[in-house]
Amino acid sequence: xxxxxxxxxxxxxxVFFTACEKESNEExxxxxxRLHVNxxxxxxxxxxxxxxxxxxxxxPNAATDPxxxxxxxxxxxxxxxxxxxxxxxxxxxxxxxxxxxxxxxxSFGRFGDRTIFAIVNYVYPGSPAAAAGIxxxxxxxxxxxxxxxxxxxxxLYNAGxxxxxxxxYEGGGQISATVTVTVTSVKMDQNPVLINKVVTEGxxxxxxxxxxxxxxxxxxxxIDALTGFKEEQITDLVLDxxxxxxxxxxxxxxxCSAIVPPAQMKRExxxxxxxxxxxxxxxxxxxxxxxxxxxxxxxxxxFEEVSYNLGLSRVYVLTSxxxxxxxxxxxxxxxxxxxVIQIGDTTHGKYTAMVLISPTxxxxxxxxxLPVVYKFMNAKxxxxxxxxxxxxxxxxxxxxxxxLGDLDEPLLAKAIALITGQETEAAKPFSEEVTWLTPPPRRxxxxxxxxxxxxxxxxxxxxxxxxxxx
Numbered sequence: 001x002x003x004x005x006x007x008x009x010x011x012x013x014x015v016f017f018t019a020c021e022k023e024s025n026e027e028x029x030x031x032x033x034r035l036h037v038n039x040x041x042x043x044x045x046x047x048x049x050x051x052x053x054x055x056x057x058x059x060p061n062a063a064t065d066p067x068x069x070x071x072x073x074x075x076x077x078x079x080x081x082x083x084x085x086x087x088x089x090x091x092x093x094x095x096x097x098x099x100x101x102x103x104x105x106x107s108f109g110r111f112g113d114r115t116i117f118a119i120v121n122y123v124y125p126g127s128p129a130a131a132a133g134i135x136x137x138x139x140x141x142x143x144x145x146x147x148x149x150x151x152x153x154x155x156l157y158n159a160g161x162x163x164x165x166x167x168x169y170e171g172g173g174q175i176s177a178t179v180t181v182t183v184t185s186v187k188m189d190q191n192p193v194l195i196n197k198v199v200t201e202g203x204x205x206x207x208x209x210x211x212x213x214x215x216x217x218x219x220x221x222x223i224d225a226l227t228g229f230k231e232e233q234i235t236d237l238v239l240d241x242x243x244x245x246x247x248x249x250x251x252x253x254x255x256c257s258a259i260v261p262p263a264q265m266k267r268e269x270x271x272x273x274x275x276x277x278x279x280x281x282x283x284x285x286x287x288x289x290x291x292x293x294x295x296x297x298x299x300x301x302x303f304e305e306v307s308y309n310l311g312l313s314r315v316y317v318l319t320s321x322x323x324x325x326x327x328x329x330x331x332x333x334x335x336x337x338x339x340v341i342q343i344g345d346t347t348h349g350k351y352t353a354m355v356l357i358s359p360t361x362x363x364x365x366x367x368x369x370l371p372v373v374y375k376f377m378n379a380k381x382x383x384x385x386x387x388x389x390x391x392x393x394x395x396x397x398x399x400x401x402x403x404l405g406d407l408d409e410p411l412l413a414k415a416i417a418l419i420t421g422q423e424t425e426a427a428k429p430f431s432e433e434v435t436w437l438t439p440p441p442r443r444x445x446x447x448x449x450x451x452x453x454x455x456x457x458x459x460x461x462x463x464x465x466x467x468x469x470x
Contacts, residue, residue, distance in 0.1 A: 103127020
């Protein structure tokens with residue numbers, strides 16, 4: 001009997017030590033990965049980061065989570081540099097806009113100190129939200145039969161099935177529940193060319209383009225819309241970027257090239273200049289002097305010669321606090337060559353660009369870093385607009401929302417009035433004070449300008465081979 005207990009105890013000890021050894025091995029592997037990723041971050045930030053002269057000297061270690069390590073290095077004005085440990089999902093869903101979605105875009109607010117509400121900015125045609133009857137201007141009061149809170153309102157963007165309680169404004173800051181609908185997200189194309197139409201007002205043929213993101217995956221849809229405007233021989237363009245948080249620089253260049261006056265649509269005309277950190281700036285300047293063709297595109301982005309240039313001398317741009325990065329690039333870039341009539345609210349204030357950088361080491365290849373690498377300025381040197389771009393005509397959106405593209409929608413109506421010279425009566429906003437919330441970015445690339453390495457180099461994704469960390 002004694003031997004039995006000794007054997008049993010020995011077996012238990014064996015299981016115990018095997019489990020500890022297994023846990024220890026997993027922890028060792030995890031620590032090794034953290035250290036390797038942190039070394040990768042340190043080297044990239046030292047080499048490419050715009051503010052590399054202001055990065056604190058914190059040696060990479062195995063104890064710190066890589067995201068925390070990156071945050072410890074960021075310059076105080078940098079709200080955008082980003083790290084992911086799921087490169088493939090990021091490239092497939094965030095960059096291409098083909099991931100899981102319910103098909104709506106939202107703003108969030110509250111009346112006084114009352115409960116938070118969501119209001120629908122727009123709905124993608126054919127989306128689950130559209131199938132459920134949700135439309136622009138609808139209030140969402142509850143998620144899965146629970147009131148929205150500061151902790152839960154962003155869950156409206158989560159994938160899955162949601163029970164949404166819609167509401168109607170009753171006055172006095174009160175919103176009453178009307179109907180409950182079920183929405184299940186699906187993997188879907190989120191085409192940023194939301195609306196394109198031509199409005200005829202007297203002698204004016206006005207093109208209206210509601211554009212929600214500079215996404216290369218939908219570049220052809222943008223070209224088709226611009227080509228349609230050219231075929232219609234529009235005389236004026238209203239570009240609605242109020243819900244456009246940015247995107248990819250090559251797409252912004254395409255759109256700017258279609259809008260700039262034809263005489264200025266030249267490959268040698270600068271849309272924006274790139275200001276890198278001191279070391280990279282000197283390197284690229286020297287390289288461009290020695291081999292200008294190979295290094296073209298490192299120090300500036302120029303217009304393209306496109307067949308669908310619209311022959312305009314001015315453009316009307318509708319903006320809000322959600323208009324960021326590539327949207328702001330378009331405004332400042334074109335300002336150097338034509339009249340840009342900005343209507344709406346002050347923009348976000350993002351004047352920097354980022355790149356996708358991935359380690360070549362197979363053991364950490366799932367990771368990818370998006371650091372801020374340069375600030376941009378227009379051909380006249382305009383940059384550093386931290387507080388955003390102020391509109392010539394201040395007209396923030398107010399409730400209730402009118403349908404986008406409707407001639408009575410306040411921002412579009414103002415643009416048409418300026419074009420035709422026939423002022424219209426301003427829409428009357430709610431008398432109650434609304435406090436609009438500033439939620440964290442829903443998509444990783446909200447507020448981002450993605451720089452693609454010039455052709456012949458590394459494409460859009462730059463592989464980075466690690467050296468020794470000093």
